[in-house]
Amino acid sequence: MAEFAAYEGRGPERAGVEEGLLNGVQKFLDGQLRRIRAAVASGRTRIGEDDAFWAEEETLFRASFLDRLLKAVMELIELVISDAQEQVGGGADWAGTNAEAAAWARGYVGELITRVTETTRAAVRETTAAWIETGAKLPDLVKVLKPTFGERRAQLIAATEVTRAFDEANDLTRQRLGLPRALKKAPAHPGCRCATRAVLLPNGEWVVVWYTVRGDRVCKQPLSTPWGRVNGCRDLHGMIVSEKYGGRRLSEVRAEVGR
Ligand SMILES: [Zn+2]
Numbered sequence: 001m002a003e004f005a006a007y008e009g010r011g012p013e014r015a016g017v018e019e020g021l022l023n024g025v026q027k028f029l030d031g032q033l034r035r036i037r038a039a040v041a042s043g044r045t046r047i048g049e050d051d052a053f054w055a056e057e058e059t060l061f062r063a064s065f066l067d068r069l070l071k072a073v074m075e076l077i078e079l080v081i082s083d084a085q086e087q088v089g090g091g092a093d094w095a096g097t098n099a100e101a102a103a104w105a106r107g108y109v110g111e112l113i114t115r116v117t118e119t120t121r122a123a124v125r126e127t128t129a130a131w132i133e134t135g136a137k138l139p140d141l142v143k144v145l146k147p148t149f150g151e152r153r154a155q156l157i158a159a160t161e162v163t164r165a166f167d168e169a170n171d172l173t174r175q176r177l178g179l180p181r182a183l184k185k186a187p188a189h190p191g192c193r194c195a196t197r198a199v200l201l202p203n204g205e206w207v208v209v210w211y212t213v214r215g216d217r218v219c220k221q222p223l224s225t226p227w228g229r230v231n232g233c234r235d236l237h238g239m240i241v242s243e244k245y246g247g248r249r250l251s252e253v254r255a256e257v258g259r
Helices: 011-041 051-088 094-133 138-149 151-176 214-218 232-236 250-258
Strands: 195-200 206-211 222-225 228-231
Touching: 011 051, 011 094, 011 138, 011 151, 051 094, 051 151, 051 195, 094 138, 094 151, 138 151, 151 195, 206 250, 214 232, 222 232, 228 232
Parallel strands: none
Antiparallel strands: 195 206, 222 228
């Protein structure tokens, strides 16, 4: 089994998937900002309230992104399944696991597209309302919309969604194999790259453990867990997040059941 501190949640492979996603998301957001600008310039100033506009945007996002996202999620699932195969070994129904994961990926990607579009719309609605109050000049609007459509947001979406897909796939695969379910999954916050992983205790019981990636060890923002508040991903590192022993440190439980 992989050494505790060494596991970085398939970091390099995930970084590759994230990079591909980032480029696509950034391109889409650039185009979306241009369409918003054009709509507002033609007099549709309350663009945040415009249901037809956002329905069309979601359709465009889906058309340009569904296949690419699905491919990215399936790449993550392959990593997850091969890790699980290595950890748990033979005997499981891997073909069934694969088929179930593929079905899940479709639903997940659909939700992701809706979720990202809704977040964008909410930000645009708030920003344009404030912009109208302050005088409604078009260059000002483009400036205040920048955080919603800029590189930083694209990076956050790519990082967060790769983490979410990876950890959801982890959890789904583990449950399929009869391992415990995670009661807290990554991402813990936007931009989080942590992951959960099954660990076999010396007494033969499986638990799921949170692994905080190196970059997130400085993260101290208060997070809620089923076992109370913790100070960021830093505190989650090495915590058992499945039901039995949940909220306790792996090292402590390992020593306790190790004998
Ligand atoms: Zn994290």
